[in-house]
Amino acid sequence: MTAAALDVGVLGLGPGGLAMLPYLASHPHARLAAVCDIRPQAALPDGLRAARYRHAQELFESGIDAVFIATPTRWHAEHAIQAMRAGLHVIVEKPMCLTPDEADAMIAAARRYGRQLVVGHSHSFEPAIQLMRAAIVSGRYGALKAINAWNYTDWMYRGRLPEEFDRAAGGGVVFRQGVHHADMVRYLAGDSPASIRAVIGDWDRRRPGDGSYTAFATFPDNVAVSLFYSGYDHFPATELSFGIGENGSPAPAGYALARRSLYGADDKHRAGLAAQMARLTPGRHPAFFGILIASCEGADLRIDPEGVRVYGDDACLTLPVAGLPLGRHAVLDELLAAIDGRPPVHGPQWGKANLAFCDAMVESSLRSAEVILPRDAPEPAVPVLPPSLVMEHFRSFSP
C-alpha cells in the first residue's frame, strides 16, 4: 500500500465485480490494480485498465493490498481465507458465505492473519440509509418503532447461472436480496432481530427457486419490521421510488423486459443487456432498494430523489445526500478506516448476523412457525454508528 492509495484487485467479473469497478477507479485512496476471472470472455468495461489474471492465487500474489471478492457465494469463504492467508485485506460481497461455520472460519482467519474483512456492498453503505440511521441515533425524532420495506424486481429473470437459484449454494432471492433487507433493517435498528416469521415463495414452475418472501421481524424494544420481496417482474417497485432504481438511475423504460426477453422469441440479448447496464450505471440519485419507510415516534423517514425525506411533527424536509460518499466508495472507506484501526461496522460478525437473518427466514418458512433468535454472542459488538462525517452532515441540516 502506498501512502496515496490502496491497491485493490477484483476477483470475479460478474455483476457484483463489474458494479464495483467504476467506484474503485474513482476512489481518491484506492486504485484498481488487477482483476481476475476464470472465464476468458469476462471483459473489463471500456476505459478501465488493470492487470489481468485467470486464477485467484495469481491475483492474491500479484502485490495488491486488498481484494474485492465477487465470486459465486459458495466460493466466498475459501477465497476470503486464501486471500487473508496471502496477507490481503478483504472485501467480500454479500452474502458473506453459505453457513455459520464458514462465517466462523472467516472470522478466525481474519484474527489469525491479522487482516481486515469487510462485507459489502450492501445497501446500508448507501448514504441515504446511513443518513437515516444518523437521524434515528440522533434522538431528534424519538424512538424508532417500525420499518416497512417492499421490493418488486425482475431478479428471477435476469441472466443467471443455474446455481443462482439453488438455495444450498446461496441462490434465490432470500440469500441474494433478502440479505439487503436484513442488512438495512439491522443497520437502521442498530441491533439484531429477536424473532422472525417468514413465508418464502416459488411461483414460476419454469424458473424454480426462491423468488419471493414475506417476512415479519421484531427487534428489541418492540420495533416491528415487515418486509416483502418479489423477483417475478410484474409490478415494478420503481413506481414507488420516483422511477429510480437500485443504482440511483432512472429505471429503464418498457414493461417486464427481463421476463419477456427471457421467455420471448426475440430482442433477448438487447433487452437483457440494456437492463443490466441500467442497473450498473451509477446515477445521481440515492440508491433505491424498492421502498422503505422507517417510523419513529416523531417522524416517518423515507428516501426521496435527493436524500432522506423527514415527515416530522411540524413539517417535511429533505436531508440531502449530496456531499456524502457513494455507497461503494463507503465500502472502500470502511476498509481503509479498519486498516487504520477503526473496527468496521460491516465486519465479519455483521455479515454472519445478516446470514443468520436469512437462515431464520428459511427456517420459519419451512416450519411454518415463528423463529426466536438467540441474543448476539456476548463478545463486544461494534456499535452501529454511521461514519462521523455522516453524523456531522445530519447535524448540519438539523440544527
Added chain:
Amino acid sequence: MTAAALDVGVLGLGPGGLAMLPYLASHPHARLAAVCDIRPQAALPDGLRAARYRHAQELFESGIDAVFIATPTRWHAEHAIQAMRAGLHVIVEKPMCLTPDEADAMIAAARRYGRQLVVGHSHSFEPAIQLMRAAIVSGRYGALKAINAWNYTDWMYRGRLPEEFDRAAGGGVVFRQGVHHADMVRYLAGDSPASIRAVIGDWDRRRPGDGSYTAFATFPDNVAVSLFYSGYDHFPATELSFGIGENGSPAPAGYALARRSLYGADDKHRAGLAAQMARLTPGRHPAFFGILIASCEGADLRIDPEGVRVYGDDACLTLPVAGLPLGRHAVLDELLAAIDGRPPVHGPQWGKANLAFCDAMVESSLRSAEVILPRDAPEPAVPVLPPSLVMEHFRSFSP
C-alpha cells in the same frame, strides 16, 4: 318496503352515518327515510331531508324497513338486536361489535327474528377490491400468493370521543381501521387466516391508544399477508395512492393538518373541518385505503386511479371500475339481495371473523407470539364471490 324502494333509517350521525347519507339518498332502490341521533346539535347535511328522531326505539318504530347503525361500537350489538326485534333489517357499521359473544347474540337474533344483517361499509364493498377478487377467482392469473398493504393516515388526530381510543370499547386503529385490512385481505383471499403475528404501537403519550400496527398473516395454501397501519399523521399514504384518499377524492393539500390543528394554537376548527369534509365527499376515483398490492403467480394487482391495474406476464392493463356500483351503494345492494333470498357475503359470520382477526392481532401483540387460529366453524359459509355483475364486468375486459 314499497316495490320501488327500501325505507332506511340512519342511527347515529357521526362520520360513519354522515358518509352513508349521500349514497342512501342516491340509491335507486333505497330511500333515506329517517335519521336519529341523541345529540340535538347533530345535523343533516344541506340538501338532505328525513324525519328526525332522538331515541333509537322511536326510529325503529317509525315504519322504516331497515336501519343503518352507525353508533359507537359498544352500542352496535344492543341496537342491532333491538332493531331486528322491531322487525327491521340491519346494516351495522364495522366493527360489528365488541366480542365474539356479542356477535353470536346478533347472529342468533337475526335467525330468531328472520331478519337480514349486513356488516359494512368496509373496503371489500368497494368496486376496485371486488374487481380484484373477480380477477383472482377467475384463475386467469394463477393462484393468489401474497397481499401487502400499508396505510399511513391522521386517524389518531381527528376529532374523536375519548372512547374511540379505548380498546375495550372497540377504539383505536386495530379495531377501527385494522378491521378494514382484515376485511380486504379475507375478501381477496376468500378465506380466514391460519395464523397472525402482530405488534401494536402506542407512540404518542399525549394521545394514548392503539395508533399503529404491523401484522403478518398466513392464509390456507400458504398465502402470505403483511399489513401496516400508522395513524400518526406523518408520512401520508396518499403519496402511494396517486394523491387520492379513502373516498376517491384528492387528498386535501397541506401537511399533517389533523395533528397540527389539534396541537396548534389556531386554525383548529377550519383545518379539522376541511379534512373531515374531504374524507366524506365522494370522489370519481376508486377508494384508496392506503396502498394494497395482491400478487398472483401470473400478475400483480394494484388499485390505480381508474380501477385495477393488472401487471401481467405480457402487459399491463387497467380494469376500469366505471360502471360498477360505488362501495356504499354495494352495501345497500347486498342487503336488498339478502332480503331477496341471496345470503350476503358480508353477513354476521363475516363480521365476526373480521373481529376475530383484530382480536388475534391484539392477542399476538400482548403475548409477543404468533397466534394460530382455529378453522372456521363447520356451518356452511357463504362463498366469497363478488356480485355477478362484477364478475361479468371483469370478463368483459379480460376475454
